[in-house]
Amino acid sequence: xKYALLFVETEQFEQELAAMSQDERxxxxxxxxxxxxxHAGRITHRAKLQPAHTATTVRLGEGDEPLITDGPFxxxxxxxxxxxxxxxxxxxxxxxxxxxxxxxxxVEIRPVEW
Amino acid sequence: xxxxxxxxARTVREHAGRLAAALVSLLGDFSAAEDLVQDAVExxxxxxxxxxxxxxPDAWLFTVARRRGLDVLRREATYRAKLAQVQWPVPPEPDDxxxxxxxxxxxxxSREAQVALTLRVVCGLTTxxxxxxxxxxxxxxxxxxxxxxxxxxxxxIPYRVPRDEELPARLNQVLTVVYLMFNEGYLSSSGGQAHRxxxxxxxxxxxxxxxxxxxxxxxxxGLLALIRLHxxxxxxxxxxxxxxxLLKDQDRRLWDHEAIDAAIRLLTRTARRHHAPGPYQLxxxxxxxxxxxxxxxxxxxxxIVVLYDMLLALAPSAVTRLHRAIAVRHxxxxxxxxxxxxxxxxxxxxxxxxxxxxxxxxxxxxxTEEARAAGRRALELTGNPAQQALLEERLLS
Numbered sequence: 357x358k359y360a361l362l363f364v365e366t367e368q369f370e371q372e373l374a375a376m377s378q379d380e381r382x383x384x385x386x387x388x389x390x391x392x393x394x395h396a397g398r399i400t401h402r403a404k405l406q407p408a409h410t411a412t413t414v415r416l417g418e419g420d421e422p423l424i425t426d427g428p429f430x431x432x433x434x435x436x437x438x439x440x441x442x443x444x445x446x447x448x449x450x451x452x453x454x455x456x457x458x459x460x461x462x463v464e465i466r467p468v469e470w
Numbered sequence: 471x472x473x474x475x476x477x478x479a480r481t482v483r484e485h486a487g488r489l490a491a492a493l494v495s496l497l498g499d500f501s502a503a504e505d506l507v508q509d510a511v512e513x514x515x516x517x518x519x520x521x522x523x524x525x526x527p528d529a530w531l532f533t534v535a536r537r538r539g540l541d542v543l544r545r546e547a548t549y550r551a552k553l554a555q556v557q558w559p560v561p562p563e564p565d566d567x568x569x570x571x572x573x574x575x576x577x578x579x580s581r582e583a584q585v586a587l588t589l590r591v592v593c594g595l596t597t598x599x600x601x602x603x604x605x606x607x608x609x610x611x612x613x614x615x616x617x618x619x620x621x622x623x624x625x626x627i628p629y630r631v632p633r634d635e636e637l638p639a640r641l642n643q644v645l646t647v648v649y650l651m652f653n654e655g656y657l658s659s660s661g662g663q664a665h666r667x668x669x670x671x672x673x674x675x676x677x678x679x680x681x682x683x684x685x686x687x688x689x690x691x692g693l694l695a696l697i698r699l700h701x702x703x704x705x706x707x708x709x710x711x712x713x714x715x716l717l718k719d720q721d722r723r724l725w726d727h728e729a730i731d732a733a734i735r736l737l738t739r740t741a742r743r744h745h746a747p748g749p750y751q752l753x754x755x756x757x758x759x760x761x762x763x764x765x766x767x768x769x770x771x772x773x774i775v776v777l778y779d780m781l782l783a784l785a786p787s788a789v790t791r792l793h794r795a796i797a798v799r800h801x802x803x804x805x806x807x808x809x810x811x812x813x814x815x816x817x818x819x820x821x822x823x824x825x826x827x828x829x830x831x832x833x834x835x836x837x838t839e840e841a842r843a844a845g846r847r848a849l850e851l852t853g854n855p856a857q858q859a860l861l862e863e864r865l866l867s
Contacts (some may be wrong), residue, residue, distance in 0.1 A: 357626045446628035447578055448636065467625050 357467060358400065359450040361440050364462035365408075367433040387458040392440075395453060401441040408435040434462060441468060476671075478518055483675060485528045486511050486594025489535060491566030494629055496556060497549050500573065501619040504591055505542075506535040511594050532558040567592060568683045569630050571676075575644040576627045583618035584647045586611050593672045603669050604654065641684070645693050645750065648676045652697050657854060673697055688744040692751030695737040699757035702729040714856035718766040730761045752781040771801035788817035792824055804834045822851035826861060 373381065392402065408428050415423040428435050437460055444450050447465070454463040486507055493503035510531040524530040536553050543549040574587040589595040589603075597615065601608040621627065632640040655669025677694040684690050706720035715721075737754050741747060747755065756777045763769035778794035792814055799807035808831045811824070818824035825848035832841035849861045 359626075444626075446626045447576075448628050448632065450626075451578070452636075465625075 357444060357446065359442050359444055359447075360466045360468050361442065361450065361454055361457070362436050362464040362466065363438045363440075363457070363460050364434050364464060365437040365460040366462060369461050384458070391456065391458050395440070395442065398442045398444060398453075399440050400443055402439065404438040405436065407437075411435075476668075478515070478523065479671070481518075481523055481527050482511055482514060482594040483672065485531055487567045487570060487592040487679075488528065488565075489531050490591050490594075491570045492532075493535065493539075494570065494573075495566060496552055499549070500622050500629060502539075502543065502546070502549060504619060506539050507531075507594070508590065508596070509538045510535040512596060515596065529558050565683055567679060571644055571680070572631055572640060573622065573627060573629050575640075575647045576622070577640070577643050578625060578627055579618050579621060580614075581647075581650070583614050583621075584643070585650055586614045587618050588647050588676070589651070589669075589672060590615060592676065595672070603658075605658075641687060641689070644680070645689060648673050648680070649693060649750070651676070652700075656700060670697070670701060674701060688740045689748040689750045691736055691740040692748060692754050695733040695740075696750055696754035696757055698729055698733040698736075699754060699761050702726040702733065702761065708856070712856070714860050716860070717760060722765065725761070730758075734758050734762070747780070749781055749785045752777050752784070756781075769800065771797050775801050788814050789821070789823075792818060792821075792827060796827060799831065804831050807831055808835060820851060822848045822857070822861075824848075825851065 373384070376384065392399065411426075411428040413425045413427060413429045415425070442450065442453060444453070447467075450465045454465055457463050489510065490503055490507045493506055494500050497503050513534045514527070514531060518524070536556070536558075539553045540550055543553070571588065571592055574591055575584045579587065586600055589600050590597065595603075597611050598608050601611045604611070631637075651669050652673035655671070655673060658669075674694070674697045677690065677697050680687075680690045681694045703717075703720065703725050705726070706722065706724040707715055709715055733754070737751065737758060740751065756774055759770050759774050759777070774797040775794060778790060778797060782790055782794065791810065795807045795810040795814075798810055808828075811828055811831060814824060825844045829841045829844035829848060832838075832844055845861060849858060852858055852861065
């Protein structure tokens with residue numbers, strides 16, 4: 357089964373990241389890279405997104421013209437910052453992978469439909 | 471008293487889970503297997519009271535499920551083929567119901583769904599019986615179960631016992647579900663409600679099933695002992711006219727002392743093999759202190775306070791602190807207990823027992839007006855008729 361692991365950043369995580377020294381930040385990135393390496397055999401796709409301030413939201417269907425707004429689609433303290441798509445046997449494997457994720461503090465697991 | 475209804479419920483429970491487990495393994499489809507078992511259970515509840523319980527209830531249930539499967543799974547040719555070939559009983563295997571239980575209590579399902587699914591799939595309750603036990607509309611339970619089954623299929627929740635490293639956390643989920651069932655059944659039970667399914671019975675049965683399948687798990691034994699210790703006092707919990715009788719006022723001769731001794735032996739055996747008892751063992755140990763006491767006054771209150779301290783260290787909770795305060799009242803007097811209780815006001819303002827306990831302590835401290843007000847507040851908050859009657863009695867006295 358294919359699963360998408362959506363990585364979600366929180367405001368607090370962002371602040372902690374900002375407060376880190378360059379050295380600490382490098383080490384944090386290194387941990388994430390190692391996780392990606394460790395799981396490389398199962399990862400079918402992956403992306404790290406630019407920060408939320410770069411987001412643009414397009415809302416279709418309300419009138420003729422789509423509504424285009426600055427910012428992510430939910431106004432909130434938690435934003436999706438990246439994802440991996442993995443080929444796994446079951447939800448327990450996806451949960452195990454998410455548990456060991458060294459990056460942001462929230463991971464949403466969604467089975468991939470197609 | 472064992473009624474025909476109880477006997478029927480027991481037979482269904484003993485076999486429905488086994489059948490479900492076997493069919494999930496066979497078909498590889500949790501949802502389809504569960505539907506077939508549910509159909510067979512409904513048929514049994516219709517036929518058995520009239521025709522009598524068949525000599526081999528498992529084979530009877532299987533035959534109905536199989537016939538139904540061949541009928542409704544017309545489009546799923548592979549299921550049909552598998553069902554057509556199989557003979558009952560399926561080759562003896564280690565008890566599959568453990569896998570079933572872990573799937574039903576998977577943490578990716580909501581707690582309500584875990585409880586409903588476990589009762590339906592492992593204990594063989596019908597949707598109507600579950601709805602009646604929890605006093606919720608049948609449609610609500612049906613929807614919970616349908617959604618849970620879809621999630622199992624679509625999110626790929628596996629059908630297996632978790633690996634060692636996942637086991638402690640996952641077992642905890644299962645124990646929580648059994649404990650909730652027990653609690654709901656225990657609190658809502660009353661003398662004369664024969665039409666309501668006794669969930670305590672289901673909880674005890676599940677706990678003993680688990681204890682049989684996982685004999686090395688100390689918290690499983692702890693939960694089983696806890697449930698059995700509470701059940702052993704069942705006969706004294708209600709007066710002949712159906713009123714709730716507090717532990718303090720119960721006729722201890724009515725307790726099942728043999729069951730109490732057996733539960734305490736189980737607890738002691740477990741404690742000898744494992745150090746550092748978990749929360750269920752500690753709760754059982756507290757229940758054991760009460761069960762062993764000749765009367766309320768001679769209860770070993772200092773020991774109970776110690777056990778509550780240990781419990782709070784593992785699982786801090788305002789409700790547990792309230793219970794500890796009640797033990798403090800008897801170990802050290804009402805002033806100290808009152809000081810503890812007052813700290814819990816914010817957390818437990820919506821909790822009937824908090825106000826009832828406060829009322830009791832205030833009365834003892836001679837603060838009659840405040841005691842009455844607290845008693846009235848407790849009455850507003852309780853939905854249980856037996857508890858209401860008890861509080862009303864206190865308010866009038």
